[in-house]
Amino acid sequence: MGRIRFASHRDIAKVWERALRIANVPMIYSEGFSPRPRISYGLALPTGSESDCEYIDVQVDDSNGLPFDLLEISDLLTSHLPEGIAINGAAIMEGKPPSLQQTVTSSVWDLTVNEDNVTVDLWLGRMNEMKEIVTVRERKGKKITDDIKPLVHSLEKRTNEEDGKVVVTAELGTQPRSLRPSELLRSIQPCLSEYKLRRRKQIVQQGAARLDPLEVEGATRMRIPIGAS
Amino acid sequence: MSTIWPALEEILIKVEKPARYIGLERGAQKPAHDAKNVAWLLTYPDVYEVGFPNQGLQILYEIVNELDIGEAERAYAPWIDLEAIMREQNIPLFSVDTHRPAFEFDVVAFNLSSELVYTNVLNCIDLAGIPLRSKQRSVNDPLVGAGGHCTYNPEPLAEFVDFFVLGDGEEVITELTHTIHAWKSNSNDPKSRNHLLENLSEIEGVYVPALYEVTKDSHGHQLLEPKNELAPKVVEKRTIADLEEWPYPKNQLVPITEVVHDRLNVEVFRGCTRGCRFCQAGMITRPVRERSVEQVRTMVKSGIERTGYDEVALTSLSTADYSDIEKAVELTTDDTLSCGQVSVSLPSLRVDAFTVGIAATIQGVKRTGLTFAPEAGSWRMRQVINKLITEEDLYGAVESAFSQGWRRMKLYFLIGLPTETDEDTLGIATLAQNCAEIGKKYTKNASVTVSVGGFVPKPFTPFQWFGQNTTTELQRKVNLLKDATRKMRGVQLKWHDPKATVVEGILSRGNRALADVLEDVWRSGGTFQEWSEHFDLDRWSTAMENHELSIDWYTYRHREKTEPLPWDHLDAGLYKDFLWQEWRDALEQVGLEDCRWTPCYDCGACTGFGIDHVVASTSPPVGGSQGTWQDLENGGVRPQLLTIGTRSNGGDKH
Numbered sequence A: 001m002g003r004i005r006f007a008s009h010r011d012i013a014k015v016w017e018r019a020l021r022i023a024n025v026p027m028i029y030s031e032g033f034s035p036r037p038r039i040s041y042g043l044a045l046p047t048g049s050e051s052d053c054e055y056i057d058v059q060v061d062d063s064n065g066l067p068f069d070l071l072e073i074s075d076l077l078t079s080h081l082p083e084g085i086a087i088n089g090a091a092i093m094e095g096k097p098p099s100l101q102q103t104v105t106s107s108v109w110d111l112t113v114n115e116d117n118v119t120v121d122l123w124l125g126r127m128n129e130m131k132e133i134v135t136v137r138e139r140k141g142k143k144i145t146d147d148i149k150p151l152v153h154s155l156e157k158r159t160n161e162e163d164g165k166v167v168v169t170a171e172l173g174t175q176p177r178s179l180r181p182s183e184l185l186r187s188i189q190p191c192l193s194e195y196k197l198r199r200r201k202q203i204v205q206q207g208a209a210r211l212d213p214l215e216v217e218g219a220t221r222m223r224i225p226i227g228a229s
Numbered sequence B: 001m002s003t004i005w006p007a008l009e010e011i012l013i014k015v016e017k018p019a020r021y022i023g024l025e026r027g028a029q030k031p032a033h034d035a036k037n038v039a040w041l042l043t044y045p046d047v048y049e050v051g052f053p054n055q056g057l058q059i060l061y062e063i064v065n066e067l068d069i070g071e072a073e074r075a076y077a078p079w080i081d082l083e084a085i086m087r088e089q090n091i092p093l094f095s096v097d098t099h100r101p102a103f104e105f106d107v108v109a110f111n112l113s114s115e116l117v118y119t120n121v122l123n124c125i126d127l128a129g130i131p132l133r134s135k136q137r138s139v140n141d142p143l144v145g146a147g148g149h150c151t152y153n154p155e156p157l158a159e160f161v162d163f164f165v166l167g168d169g170e171e172v173i174t175e176l177t178h179t180i181h182a183w184k185s186n187s188n189d190p191k192s193r194n195h196l197l198e199n200l201s202e203i204e205g206v207y208v209p210a211l212y213e214v215t216k217d218s219h220g221h222q223l224l225e226p227k228n229e230l231a232p233k234v235v236e237k238r239t240i241a242d243l244e245e246w247p248y249p250k251n252q253l254v255p256i257t258e259v260v261h262d263r264l265n266v267e268v269f270r271g272c273t274r275g276c277r278f279c280q281a282g283m284i285t286r287p288v289r290e291r292s293v294e295q296v297r298t299m300v301k302s303g304i305e306r307t308g309y310d311e312v313a314l315t316s317l318s319t320a321d322y323s324d325i326e327k328a329v330e331l332t333t334d335d336t337l338s339c340g341q342v343s344v345s346l347p348s349l350r351v352d353a354f355t356v357g358i359a360a361t362i363q364g365v366k367r368t369g370l371t372f373a374p375e376a377g378s379w380r381m382r383q384v385i386n387k388l389i390t391e392e393d394l395y396g397a398v399e400s401a402f403s404q405g406w407r408r409m410k411l412y413f414l415i416g417l418p419t420e421t422d423e424d425t426l427g428i429a430t431l432a433q434n435c436a437e438i439g440k441k442y443t444k445n446a447s448v449t450v451s452v453g454g455f456v457p458k459p460f461t462p463f464q465w466f467g468q469n470t471t472t473e474l475q476r477k478v479n480l481l482k483d484a485t486r487k488m489r490g491v492q493l494k495w496h497d498p499k500a501t502v503v504e505g506i507l508s509r510g511n512r513a514l515a516d517v518l519e520d521v522w523r524s525g526g527t528f529q530e531w532s533e534h535f536d537l538d539r540w541s542t543a544m545e546n547h548e549l550s551i552d553w554y555t556y557r558h559r560e561k562t563e564p565l566p567w568d569h570l571d572a573g574l575y576k577d578f579l580w581q582e583w584r585d586a587l588e589q590v591g592l593e594d595c596r597w598t599p600c601y602d603c604g605a606c607t608g609f610g611i612d613h614v615v616a617s618t619s620p621p622v623g624g625s626q627g628t629w630q631d632l633e634n635g636g637v638r639p640q641l642l643t644i645g646t647r648s649n650g651g652d653k654h
Helices: A002-006 A009-022 A070-080 A117-129 A181-186 B005-014 B055-066 B080-088 B115-127 B172-185 B193-201 B280-284 B293-307 B325-332 B353-361 B379-384 B391-403 B422-440 B471-486 B498-508 B512-523 B537-546 B551-556 B576-587 B624-634 B648-653
Strands: A106-113 A134-139 A142-147 A152-159 A166-173 A194-206 A209-211 B038-044 B070-076 B107-111 B143-147 B163-165 B212-216 B222-226 B264-267 B311-315 B343-345 B369-375 B408-415 B447-454 B491-495
Touching: A002 B005, A009 A070, A009 B293, A106 A181, A117 A152, A117 A166, A166 A181, A181 A194, B005 B080, B038 B055, B038 B172, B055 B070, B055 B107, B055 B172, B070 B172, B080 B115, B107 B115, B115 B498, B115 B512, B163 B172, B163 B193, B172 B193, B264 B293, B293 B311, B293 B325, B311 B325, B325 B353, B353 B391, B369 B391, B379 B422, B391 B408, B391 B422, B408 B422, B408 B471, B422 B447, B422 B471, B422 B491, B447 B471, B447 B498, B471 B491, B471 B498, B498 B512, B498 B537, B498 B551, B512 B537
Parallel strands: B038 B070, B038 B107, B107 B143, B143 B163, B264 B311, B311 B343, B369 B408, B408 B447, B447 B491
Antiparallel strands: A106 A166, A106 A194, A134 A142, A152 A166, A194 A209, B212 B222
């Protein structure tokens, strides 16, 4: 939140790595000449976006008679993270859980846009009408065409009381690939443009259950929910 | 106190790398603003990722913020994309710490580490909303100050900067702060800006250009005289006697985003007595002041713990020359520091097997590439420049490196040195080829990169009288090397643009008349000149022509002993006679040994200031080029001597 939103996903990864090292969290390192700690950072947050719900997996060496006091470590880490990043919850996962990127099925976003109510209504109307929305992307030099409509789970509009700007709340799918908010806003005419983006939730859909990534069920996992800071 | 953050926040999404402008670094300060305090905006006139790691700026940042009456924040030159929007929307230069506009500070101070940033200094002054020239400023405008190596010839910037500081800044910044504070808080003071400038000029090491009258001699050479008795006739540099008393930065900043030299830096000594005659840093930072090995260790340990870095660099002008280097490396690679996850780097390797041996003992080091700086291609040439490395030293170093698993070597050379013949230039290619051959014994992928830069004579060096090679001559030498290395397997050639070298040359030894040239180049859009994609020689040659100034006169002309130099009113601690003798010795290929371990030859740096070398160990480190001066008698062919003083008629044009 705040100024730190302008740091890139890569920058934030480095920030985490350093904070973990300062907090003396015993991480597991990769082998080889330049060992790196085994951390996975989940879905990338576009530079400039805020978020209430980012997740990271850190592989911790528990051979020295742990468990940890998750609350204590979370507070310590928060104190070593830059202003605007705070840990609100943590859980211990034992064994080899699937990666965050594979687990999360959708994200809920607040998309504050530059356009007015009339334009947004027009855009929403078309969005809802269209059966499919075919987009063309370039990836590794190849053109990829796909229909993004199945990734648009829900769209709702409201007006921000403070500045009168229009906010579209969108739940966007992340499987088999993640639909980026900027891509959604520009996918049909009239294009919308983002003023500010904020990820509100990441959701793991298991059957009918919609879970927080910290709540996912797993036979070998143990959860210790902690209070939000 | 205000902040421009709300305006900046609206536009950051439109610019490249917005994290350059957000601050929030670990260790960053948010000083409480108090109108009574002296507020410094420490500004690096280049882009954030280049300026951020600058240790000098970080040291001063901490020292000022430790003062009861001081507050310091940092600023960097906004990149071209952001600058355009800032100008469009009237957003001034700002600090990254609290996004306070620059004009709210008492002092906007610049670090000058290269001549090519001068137009960025002008740009930052203008973006700050401060009148461009010193004489246009009123009592309400911030002071504009500058420090760093380029202040040893500040004259090209003298019209734009209110005060320059020569030498180490650790002590003088506190004195400046007190003087400004006293001036601010004395309500009886007429508050004339000139009065403040006079007060500042009384501080040792501070040069206030406005207090000097500029005249010219009959040859067009600049002469300076103090306007009144308050300003010193000669301004002496500042030197801290003992680095141990200044264990800064204590809280090295850790960036959020990627910067150059992104690691913990611990300065193990300041100064250098190798006496390389081309090297300004080695001349102006004398004497050698080493930290104790215990302090080095403490600084590494607390730095690693505090920053979360996994790499530490032991920095200095030549770290392998640290007298207790083996102990220092042994202590910093100690397992208890970091569970073995920290790597140590020695950014300035000496060229010998001993040094490579030290590098090899450093655990965790990535054995990808090593860099050496033989500087010249022949032993003769290296005697001229007093970089006394034998071929055996170099081959020994390279053999040692390849045999211990390194695969890529980078070799730095200068071209355009005094007395240089094509034989000397081509010697660079031969050395590189031999190094690649050595590599092939150990690995098929052996690679030797040769990086050549055009030599720019600098003030307060023995070569300050030398006429720089022309762009054409430098390009011809680059072409010679291109031809020579084209068919060499495993040798790559890289070179600096000779066109940029000539601009460095104009400014390096220039005078106040260049103010108009700098302003023209800046006004025509010539910022970020050290970035090749933005550099344009035409802007400079046009501006020189428009003001009837000759590049030849400024840059390519040999100087006579009697010629007044634009920096004669400054004292870097070196006797001019010593420098002249060194210049003559250079032409005679007479080498000079490291004075830490030999009798003093009285350059002036110690004797003139009543200080001395401070060394961590009483005996010199073993091995390598420490002993190479013994081979001085076996030099190469005697060079054709330069004829000095026959080309100075260009002064009439001026």
